[in-house]
Amino acid sequence: MSLATVSTLPTAPAAPAPALRLVPDGSEVRGFALYVGIDEAKARAAGVDLPALVDALRALTAELVPSAETYAAVALAPAGLGGRDVDIVRRALADRTPAGTPKPETKPRRTGLTLDLGRKKLRIDGETAPLTYREFELLQFLVLREGRTVTRTEIIGALWSDAEQDVPNERTIDVHVRRLRAKLGDYGDVVRTVRGGGYRFDRHADVVIRYGEGPSPDRF
Structure with missing residues (x-):
């Protein structure tokens, strides 16, 4: 009586399971911290x-x-x-996250833009914006003419009327506006460019204007 020989093929080792990655897109691992609890x-x-x-x-x-x-x-x-x-x-060591839990990304809380003309202050999302004197005057000039297109010539005549020298030209006004928009951050589009006309302030729902106790002498 003969026994049949059964041939078996070698089985390939199982592929290792992919490691669980808790790394956000655009980030890379640069090391790790191993906490050892022992006195x-x-x-x-x-x-x-x-x-x-x-x-x-x-x-x-x-x-x-x-x-x-x-x-x-x-x-x-x-x-x-x-x-x-x-x-x-x-x-x-300032690690208050439960073990194995990725730390959530923190984003600044948006609270809007608040312009206080009486106190000459601008707050963006709760933080005081570092505007220069000239930048604040430019923003105020546009705000007090909300919805109306203001020409570059008007801006120069109003904000540099008493300047004896260094009076800007119209191209320089564009530079001032670009710097102002940069400091306004996500709210920079409240200052709009009107092609062939100048600039206009358009208020958003998250923009608050405080005019102070009395009317501004610049408002008309």
Whole structure:
């Protein structure tokens, strides 16, 4: 009685599962932080001290990746503070994110543009905008003529009427407007260019104008 020989083909090893990546598009990994929760008493009980443990981890890293750079920081906490060592270390080193959770991207909160003509202040999303005196005067001049196209000649005559020298030309006004728009950021389009005419201020729903207690002497 003969036995049939069964041939088997070698099976290819299963492909490793792709690693879970929590890296946003446009970013790259430049390193990692390994938090070690252990106090000096536990280290001594294990027959090692903390400097020796740090040196051993650095030596292992250098062995695996000779070009890697390392930095060690010691986490300090009040004596007798309860809680897990590793959590105390993370809090002490300013990592308050739950382990394994990507930190959310923070975006500035949009609160709008507030122009206070009485106090001569402009706030953008809650922050004071660094306008120069001339930039504020230019913005105010346009705001007080809201919805009306103002020519470059009008701007020069109003804002440089008492200047004895360095009176700008019309092209220079364009430069001033570009700088103003840049400082207005996301709200720069409130100052619109009217082709062949000049400039016009168009208010948005998120723009607040405060005129102060009395009418501006510039308003008409």
